[in-house]
Amino acid sequence: MTQKNKLLLIDGSSLAFRAFYAIPGSVNSFINKNGLHTNALFSFHRMLENEMAKEQPTHVLVAFDAGKTTFRNEFYDAYKDGRQKTPGEFKEQMPYLRDLLQGFGIAHYELDNYEADDIIGTLATQVDPNEFDVVVLSGDRDLTQLAKENVRVDITVKGVSEIEENTPEYLMEKYGLNPLQIIDMKGLAGDSSDNIPGVTNIGEKTALKLLHEFGSVEGVYENVDGMKPSKRKENLINDKEQAFLSKKLATIEVEAPIDVPLDSLAYEGKDVGKLIEFYKEMDFKKFLTDLDTTAYDEENQIEKAEVNFEFVTEFTPEMFGARGGLYAEMLSDNYHTAEIVGISWSNGDKIYVSEPDLVLSSPLFQEWAVDPENKKQVFDAKRTIVALKRYGVTLEGIDFDVLLASYILNTNDNSKDIAEVAMDHDYYDISSDESIYGKGAKIAVPEDATSLHEHLARKIKAIEVLSDKLKNDLADNEQTDLFYEMELPLSIVLSNMEMTGIKLDSSRLRIMRDEFAIRLTEIENRIYEEAGETFNINSPKQLGVILFEKMQLPVIKKTKTGYSTAVDVLEQLRAQAPIVEDILQYRQIAKIQSTYVEGLLKVVNPSTGKVHTRYVQTLTQTGRLSSVDPNLQNIPIRLEEGRKIRQAFVPSHEGWKMFASDYSQIELRVLADISDDQHLKEAFLEGQDIHSSTAMRVFGIKDAADVTGNMRRQAKAVNFGIVYGISDYGLSQNLGITRKEAQTFIDTYFEKYPGVKQYMSDIVREAKDKGYVETLFHRRRFLKDINSRNFNLRSFAERTAMNTPIQGSAADIIKVAMIQMDERLKAENLQATMLLQVHDELIFEAPVEEIPILEKLVPEVMEAAVKLNVPLKVDSNFGDSWYDAK
Known part of the structure; x- marks a missing residue:
């Protein structure tokens, strides 16, 4: 028996819109170097990749709506009226969706006066069922009416990742209807998303009941006179014309005048060249590194940059030059503990790769590494210094750090994968680590040693090429001093701090653990007494029932699963019942116990009794350092229990x-400097208490002795709020005042400190002009x-x-x-x-x-x-x- 072809029909309009909302908060996260939003393109690509791999179709078409009006508007003007305005961030991506499809080698089609549904319905119906199985993919349930023996309709139910497969059997099991009765259901219940009216007050549940009894809209009206008197009967009679109109609107046209020969939809594979161009333009580095370009490279005689590396087991002085790259490969971010699995370096002319145990124990390598006159280019200096030190090698003479330079040039680009960093700077002759080592639980050194050695050699090549390029870029941006006088020497300082570590008195922490456990039990029992029963305090659902049903506290906010018991909600309720204050305190101490007491005990080095945090130098947008494994910057100090954690550091x-x-x-002193505000400068130059000084100006007080504690507190909130660009809403929440009062505070502050107001205006104008600050x-x-x-x-x-x-x-x-x-x-x-x-x-x-x-x-x-x-x-x-x- 000849194997049937498979036709994949994709509802491009529906799925592109779903893709736009597929990743929460992604609109602002996916923007290419030209300022184009790319989140819908990214999600659609991911969906397309998964669907093609899953279905392996022989023929494919993506259908699009041709415009806002179709033949349905000719007999119902209000069809699809009331839809929210399409976001501009979505519309700007749609033209590029066609480029993506061209890269995938997939045909696309639209037809004036018809919807994508009609194109799909026509093709799905007209193909020979003996030759073709059809899979329809959409986010619109209307298309389930097309399901039949050779047509399966897949509907996305969560973003574009989860799929519900609709067959006639499935629809019968789910609704008790055959596919064509889905149209009747729409006729009776309508569809608000398409502004199909249906019958007044008849929803899906009632429509199903009617169809189970009478079979169709026609069947309902053939029997409507015999129904018992009711409001539903009255609505059916009054809206008869509307019901048949709705059924007509919901019916997919299966004889649309399409001009799409089936053979033009035959899938012949990706157009790799176009995909490469598309990925580069969209800054889709991950997709680019994962793209198999072997056949394309061979066909177009494209070769990756020559590496000319040599794998060595014996070492000579000529292998180590006065200037060259150095790279130590590890398969974990935690370089304090990770094993080095490969070493590569260059002498300025040639690249070498060796086994770590061999080269790191070589006196020639050690002498070269420690000599500051031998200038080394690396990727992540601190990581390299700390890792080599664990193997007994002291590294001096680092001349350039590609990761640090890339981060300085654009703080948004902070990947730890050298291949992704390289692509940020238009260098593509390197593969991602994931493509070599795998990911997650499967990460491992490849069995093929040659691929590992070539990967390490290509990293050295990338470091050499990028070092020269990024030096010029830093100079163009006037950031050479920032690199050489601040960030690079700081990485050396930080590496020494990390290796030194800080002593932790574990016995003191264990005592705290016992003390906090007793304290938590006391608070827990008090909460149970106040609630009048025991319950799981850590369960938002159970806590919500206690607070808002049993104790009748006002409901501030609801979530999909019930009442919100988030901190901001409890903060607003703390004055209304003692139990709320106890719950807040319980949560704070429980977090200190688990995150810091237990957490620190887990990471203390058993041989040194110290903890060795890692400082992340290339993460934040402002340049601030971050601390991880463990994070020693976030130990809470507002609560005494949190401050006590610091007793263990000795x-x-x-x-x-x-x-x-x-x-x-x-930060306020910096504000005084860059704003050049005379009053702010005067306060610091005269050694005044800046918050009292601000309170005097904002509240119109002449004598500092008349400034109350509350006035100073409010002035302090305004001072630091200004530094962080606070809004009237944010300040109102901080001070427990109305937004109007908060705005008055801000306005008065700017009136009293005109230099600050001028700075704020100037810096925003400058940012709009340059695109950066x-x-x-x-x-x-x-x-x-x-x-x-x-x-x-x-x-x-x-x-x-x-x-x-x-x-x-x-x-x-x-x-x-x-x-x-x-x-x-x-x-x-x-x-x-x-x-x-x-x-x-x-x-x-x-x-x-x-x-x-x-x-x-x-x-x-x-x-x-x-x-x-x-x-x-x-x-x-x-x-x-x-x-x-x-």
């Missing part, structure tokens, strides 16, 4: 102390939505433009201070060691006899790190633990 030597210094109000050190943040037509996106970008130069400059200042502090500690030959950076704070450990030196040295260095128009001020303390040093 010096690593007897007779030593912890010493901490942090910048006082650094800069810190004092030329760190750029690109704002792709600064000129968006969407008010919310544009407003967020404007607030970001205002606060990024402030926050970013503050982050840059402490980076400069860290570099200079490291140099001074070495120059003064002190034993004191810099251990941690937590936002605006530096933490050290030092012998007790060096504490008086640090009390002078650290503020001296930090306050002089950068020259502003107002003084920088540092507060310092010391003690037996990090807690005591605050």
Whole structure:
């Protein structure tokens, strides 16, 4: 028996719109370098890839609606009226959907005066069922009427990923209807999405009941006179004309005058060349790296860049030059523990690859690595330094870091995959790590050693090519100093801090664990007493029943699963019942217990008794450092229980102390500098309490003694709110006041500080013109939505433009201070060691006899790190633990 062909018919209009909403929050996340939104294209591509792999069709067509009006509008003007306006971010992507289909080698078609449904219905009906099986894919359930023995209708039920397969048997099981009766159901119940009216007050449930009894719209009206008197009967009689009109509107035309020869739909595979162009234009790096271009490359005589590498097991001095690339391969992000599975390097002329155990133990390699005169180009300097140190190799002389440079050029591009970074800079002669090692649980070194060696060699080639290119790009952006004087030396400082680690008193943490367990039990019992019963406090559903049904507290917000018990909801209810305050406290302590007490005990190094956090240097948009594995920057300090966690961080030597210094109000001082506001500058130059000073101006008070604690609190919220571009809503939530009152605060602030208001206006205007903003050190943040037509996106970008130069400059200042502090500690030959950076704070450990030196040295260095128009001020303390040093 000859195998049947398979025709795949895709409802392009329906699925493109579903693709647009398929990934929550994706509209703003998927934008290419030209500012085009690409989220619908990305999701549609993923759907298309999955569907083609699953169905393996011999023939394919994607059908589109030709326009807003069709032949149905000729007999019903209001057809599809009332639909929301199509988002501009969606419409701008539609022309490029045709380019994607061309790349896939898939035909597409539209027909004036008809819908995509009609094109699909006509083709599905007219093909010979003995020659073709048909699969229809859509997001519109109307098409289920087409199902029959050789036609299956797949409907997407969640985004574009989950599929419901509709056959006549399935429809009978689900609805008790045959496919054509789906049209009758629409005739009776209507369809609000298409503005098909149906019969008044008849929904799907009632329509099904009628059809099970009478079979069709016609059958219903043949028997309507015999129905018992009721409102439903009255509606049926009154809306008879409307019912038949609705059935007509819902009926897919299966004899549309299409001009699509079946042989033109034969699928012959992807047009790789067009796909490559499409992926590059859309910045779809992952799709590009996964694309198999072997046949295309051979056909077009395209060869990847020559690598000229040599795999070596014995080493000679000639292999190590005065300048070359170096790469250590690991299959985990945690380079503190990951095994090095391959090493590649170059001497400026040739690339070499070797087994890690061989090369890392070679005296020639070790001498080359430690010599600062031998300039090395790497990808992620800190990662490379720390990993090699674990193998006994000291690395000096790093001349360039491709990852750091790429991040500086565009903070949005922060991938850790060198292939993706390379593609950001139009270099494509390298494969992704995933294509070589796999992903998830399947990640492993390939059995074919040659493919591994070539992959490592190509990484060195990419590092060499990109080093030259990115140096020029940095110079063009006036960011050379930012790279060489801040980020690169900082990576060396951070690598030393990470390797040093910080001592953790595990016994103290275990005591805390027991104390917190007792405290949680006490709060838990109090909550049960207040509720009058026991329940699962960690279950939002059970908690919601207790608070909003049993205790009758006002419902603030509902979710799909019931009552919202989120923190913001409980905050609004805390004054209405003691149980709410106890629940909030229970949650906070439970999180401290699980995340920090238990979490820290899990990551302490058993041999050193220390924790070794990793600082992520290439993540945030503002340039701030992030801390992971464990995150030591987010230890909560507002609650005393959270602050106590710092008691477990202690010096690593007897007779030593912890010493901490942090910048006082650094972001407000930066604001005073860059806004050049005379009143703000005056407050800092005269050493005034900035929040009291602001309160005096905002509330019109002449004597600082008359400023109340509440006034100062409100002024502080406004001060820091301005720094973070806060809205009237945000300030109202912070202060518990109305939005109108909050807006009055903001307006008064700008009136009293006109320089700040002028800065805010100027920086937004500059951002709209340039597309980015800069810190004092030329760190750029690109704002792709600064000129968006969407008010919310544009407003967020404007607030970001205002606060990024402030926050970013503050982050840059402490980076400069860290570099200079490291140099001074070495120059003064002190034993004191810099251990941690937590936002605006530096933490050290030092012998007790060096504490008086640090009390002078650290503020001296930090306050002089950068020259502003107002003084920088540092507060310092010391003690037996990090807690005591605050």
